[in-house]
Amino acid sequence: MQYGPAVRRRKLGEELRRQRDIAGLTSGEAGRLAGWHQSKVSRIETGRSGVKAEDVTRLLDVYGVTDPELRSLLVALANSDANGGQRAWWHAYRELLPSAYRDFISLEAEAVRARTLETLVVPGLLQTARYARAVTRAALGALPARRIDELVDVRIARQDVLRANPPLELHAVLDEAVLRREVESPEVMAEQLEHLVTVGSLPQVRVQVLPFAHGMHIGVTGPFVIFSFPLSDDLDVVVLDHLTSSLYLERNEDLRAYSEAFDTLRGRALPCDESLAFIAAIGDSLRRRNAHPPRTPRPPHPLSTLH
Template identity: 65%
Template sequence: MQNGPAVRRRKLGAELRELRTGAGLTSGEAARLVGWHQSKVSRIETGASGVKSADVRLLLDAYGVTDRQQRELLLVLAGSDDVGGRHHWWHAYRGVLPPAYRDFISLESQASEMRTLETSVVPGLLQTPEYARAVTGAAVGRSHDGPDGTGGPDGTVGPDAPDDAEERLDALVKVRLARQDVLRSDPPLVLSAVLDEAVLRREVGGPEVMARQLQRLLEAARLPQVRLQVLPFSAGAHIGITGPFVIFSFPSTSDLDVVVLDHLTSSLYLERKEDLRAYSEAFNTLQIHALSPEDSLDYIAGIGGA
């Protein structure tokens, strides 16, 4: 288990090594092409050291990689804030966002699919402004708050964060809502979410806020890129009872897929194939035991009184 930057370095290095091999080059030959020492290529490929975006571009050019989407994803893994000649939208919030949360957002912005189990709160990508404010406000006083308000890096603020708590809260809510643009991008992120019934029953922000949030879930569930399922209390104990998780999948290669787990003081990233397989199988099992998407709509509507 590692933090976000370490996972990104290893994944980036593995992908660059595969691209070099596919181009028929040894590490020494690649180093000569870009004017480096062979040891620098080796350190990058093993994830032993970070790499600048400019260096990644040099290697991709040397390996003949022209696919725009693949290049952008690898630059994101390198930690670039300027992909395809544009700054990512979250760059404006660097003062309030810790590196771990920026890592999460950068992965989310480039993923083609996101599978998530939520046991406490509505996924951040489906939250209404009022609900997002209530969740973030409840956690902003803590040292950490996960991407969807359940633990992890979201609520941790950077060294240049505003001193005023209300201003900091406003910024974090704006970030959470801006993240939702991935569902409207072209192509959009495909979101599959399994929600424990507790998510629907927990009255966040009061009855009116919760009623609007449940209505938002009904609207989102009808989008072709969103698959929403409810795991009712009647399902009893289930494989996800130990806590929520997120699985990110990417369009270029499954080797870049990653599982994100939130804890009270950190977020952990799992990249081993056996971990990915275990969590993918767990998610599939949860979907089987959850209500169908159609029945889930009726269930949500019943709770919300719609």
């Protein structure tokens, strides 16, 4: 299974191999012209090792690549891979976070746009702390309370990408089930829905709802996230979450299929303004129910059962 940095590394290697083929060179010939052993070229092309930006530049010179846009893209990809090894804010949680989750956060932090479909829970970037704690406790209840608190801290810290300069552009399509599933309590859920409306009103965030009344849709196959990165859509990655791991898809046919699926879903969903009104109405209903809980019926008088 390929995780975030490995995906970028492999994409870079595939493009460098393609440029070598265009130049009509074997990996051994490319290595000699670059002053390296053939094995270094092979490791770079298969993504088995990282590559420095200056090494990419040397290979591009060997292959006679002069296109400034392509050179800039590949060098930027090498820098992205190198930066992935530097300490980031989530390094403090390295003992707690599985490698797949760390790589997901890395992709999220580097992306310029994220498109996500959610069918079960509110996306992590839009969760309140209380909602996040309830969801985490339900999924990982065997963990000590302190560990759950740390995972919630990570989830809230991830949301800084929406306030970065420039911010991540987030487009979320939510099945109505996400809004109707009561998490923890009516109060917690109402607070979460109010937060959704607030964040969904930001210029960099778009939230759309797929109501039950619109029937079945392609999204019933499961949630997904599509990350897009600067310079080229060739770097886009689809992430599918599973119980114990995440699957990263980067083949062009996979990207095309999920992009088309997302476009279909957003076309069937309510427009953003109607979606926010829809969410607010559900939240208001929860607040009213929380303010006036149903009374427990008084048990009948024993004699009343004789009538």
